[in-house]
Amino acid sequence: MKRPALTNKVLVLGIDGMDPKISRKFLAQGKMPNLQKLIERGAAREDLTLLGAIPTITPPCWTTLATGAYPGTHGITCYWRQSPESLDAVVYNMDSRNCRAEQIWNITAEAGLKTLVWHWPGSSWPPTSDSENLNVVDGTQPGSVNMGVAQLDWEKVIVATPDIDEVRYAPRVEKPAGVGCIISDLEGTLDLDEEVDDEMMELWWGDKARQGGEIRTYVMDDEDTEVVIGSKVAYDIINSPLREAKGWANAPEGAKEFTILTSGGVMRRPALILKNEAGEYDRVAIYKNKKAETPIVVLEKGKMVTGIIDDVTKKEVTKPACRSMKILELDPAGNKVRLWISNALDISNDQLWHPRTLYKEIVENVGHVPPVSLIGGEDDELVREIFEPSWRLYNKWQADALNYCIKEKGYQVVFSHLHNVDCAGHQLWHLAKTLPEWSHTDEKTYQGFIEKFYEQTDEYIGEFLHLLDEDWTVLLVSDHGLIVGENVPPILGEYGGLNTKVMEELGYTVLKKDENGNTLREVDWEKTRAVQIRSNYIYINLKGRDKYGIVDPKDKYELEEQIINDLYNYRDHRTGRRVVGICLRNKDAVLLGTHGPECGDIFFSIEEGHNRLHGDSISTSEGYFDTSVSPIFVAAGPGIKAGFKTDRIIRQVDVAPSISVLLGLRFPAQCEGAPIYQIFSEEV
Incomplete structure (x- = not known):
């Protein structure tokens, strides 16, 4: 009908x-x-x-x-x-x-309706209908369009002052809140030939995850949790001397020069700070080289600029890429400049666009995909000046x-x-x-x-x-x-990997130790009866099903009951409150839609008050603010x-x-x- x-x-x-x-x-x-x-x-x-x-x-x-x-x-x-x-x-x-x-979009496309699925994460890529009415863009990760496949270079902060005596590059520096960006202790730590990938970017949103191999992440304490890792401020830092401009084909009067390093520190871009009519320094001009007549971009204080195209080298291959940039600090007297440069997105990468011609048309009529910042976290200046504005642009x-x-x-x-x-x-x-x-x-x-x-x-x-x-x-x-x-959650329900701490306390998961008694990130399968992995699942280490199974299938039901009882009785040592909200066997989790072969032997949720951002709770949970x-x-x-x-x-x-x-x-x-x-x- x-x-x-x-x-x-x-x-x-x-x-x-x-x-x-x-x-x-x-x-x-x-x-x-x-x-x-x-x-x-x-x-x-x-x-x-x-x-x-x-x-x-x-x-x-x-x-x-x-x-x-x-x-x-x-x-x-x-x-x-x-x-x-x-x-x-x-x-x-x-x-x-x-x-x-x-998927509903297959129905709309096959009914003759021209349908676009734009960056819908989870079940859209690759396209699942051959209908010419279905067009799909990305969906392989939740961040931003092309983020997972087009990433060529990471974010950077450049600091230039007259007191810095040479150009220095430090990859992925974690900057504690309140500490400046002038690097004085790099000796023995720098290798400009070393490739440094951002672990969080590559693991959660990057291309490596799609290669099909196993990802083994042990969440053993608070420092291993995704929210702590994600809030760390890590970016490349470049320190440069700030000096009178020399050897330029067309440097304005009074300009001062500094150096920017990109592409893992192997590509140099000379830059100038420029005076306005009042004699104050208020702009930064970045050039391909000192002989260039025109700059790649001119930046004004307080304004983020995107769509900046420059070459980036990764793994000895050079490609044009799109970046965003912003001046963080520029002394009117010309004694300091601090500059942010975004990650770089390969502008030729159209592999997640169906049809690929749609990418070219969007670029020509709307512009290149703007990179979004992934730094900020506990550094409120970077959140205010970089992270939030980059998303507004996107x-x-x-x-x-x-x-x-x-x-x-x-x-x-x-x-x-x-x-x-x-x-x-x-x-x-x-x-x-x-x-x-x-x-x-x-x-x-x-x-x-x-x-x-x-x-x-x-x-x-x-x-x-x-x-x-x-x-x-x-x-x-x-x-x-x-x-x-409301609280710092116990190590249970973290969706990035194997949660060990609570399951160790309850005696179901056992980790190996080295000769000195230090705990290793390796399960002792001969002693482990169950593990908690992903957001809400517990798996019995079942003989005949699992590679190192030790639990006899006839004991599975009783063991599940014991685990469920122990989880309901578990109390957070910081608050004294119950941690687990709902706990069900797989067959009973059909009530919640979390049953079947892709779910664990036991489903559980974290009780309200001990939740992370999302994922470990039911959807009615509430929090602070x-x-x-x-x-x-x-x-x-x-x-x-x-x-x-x-x-x-x-x-x-x-x-x-x-x-x-x-x-x-x-x-x-x-x-x-x-x-x-x-x-x-x-x-x-």
Whole structure:
């Protein structure tokens, strides 16, 4: 039976990590006027919430939104996939070929609707339909478009003063808060031929993860947790003398020179600080060499510039790349300059664009993909001056790119994803409450940064409101929210790898020791009965199933019961409170949609109050500073009641079938949700 369509054009605006609870807070303060307009013109629950799938992790939730199926059904059950060979290892998971449920965009494309899937992480790449109506951009990692494959060089801070006597390069320096960037103790630490990759970038968002090998990460203490690693400030530092300009073909009068090193320290770029008409230094000009007549770029104080194209060398191959830059500090008297240079993105890399010609068209008509910063963390100056503004630039580029596609390319259905809030969450949100571990930071400062990211998100939403007057139906959704943690969580439920500490305390996981009694990052499988890996899963080390299994299958049920009892009885030594919220056998976890062969023998969640940002909790968990793990949902435009509030519980599995009804199409084959018929303008 074919249904009449309620609309002919649908835009799904996906904002990773957008939380309805804190959105309501900023709405009440008048700080999100565009979201307010969308709500007034459309329909939602009063609290704006969407009941999220579990686990509350990016790939499973976006895949649930796309398929209308729960993670246990579609098979994308965490950020990583469990290694089929090892209980202590994970493998890459953001691959559409791992998804066992049909995606809604295949239905729209095969129905003749020109469809664009833009950077939807989890189940969009590679494209899963041969229809010429389906175009797909990236989706292999959640950061920003092309981030995983086009990265050529890392971020840098250049410091130049007259007191520095020679050019020095230090890769990936972790800069403690409050310490300057002048390096005086590099002897014996520098090797300019050494290739230094950023571990976090390559592991979580980079190309290495996609090679198919096992990733083995042991989370043994707080320093191993993703939120601590992600908040560390690590970037290349270049120190340079600042001197009178000499040997230049065209240096303005009074200019002073310094040197920039890129490409792992092997490529030099001369630069000048320049005077204005008042005789004060206020600009930086960067050149390819001193003989060049014109600079690569001229930077003004206080303004971030993107779209800067320069050559970058990586592994002895030189390619043109796009960078952003900003002056952090420039003494008007010309005695110091401090400059930030972004990571470099290969401008020729179109491998994650289908068709590839779309990349060229976007670059020619909108501009090159702007690199986003991944530094900041506990250095509030870098967050304020670099991290947040770089995402604001990227948001505008993405909005322009999507609007260009809609206006000039004739797309009728667009599924889009933006990662600004979630990226900031993993660097900053934990600093919005003063805990002993973060006592050197000011929670009010970081609460202000949260506000900034929601304001920039509201600007992004505003870029698409015009579509409501052009017969488009717009759905605003997210995968999960992000909490500000109330406490420092115990080592349980960290989604990046094997969580050892609590399972060691309970006697289920045993690590090997060296000859001096020091604990090694290696499981003693002869003594280990169970391990906790990924966000919510415990695996029994089962004989006959697992490589080093020691538990007899006949004892599995009883052991599961013992583990569940011990987890419910476990108390955090810092707070004395229960740590585990829900704990179920795999067969019982069907109640939550976290069952089946891609899930562990036991599913558990962390109790509210001990949660990380997201992932280890159920989607209704709440945190400090009016934050929650719940996702958001608002819909407006043709087919949707205007100014309407519903009491219905709206689930992530309901989004895909609702899109089907709006467009008059069939439901995805494995869909487990139901249309949100209460918000439709016509009876269905």
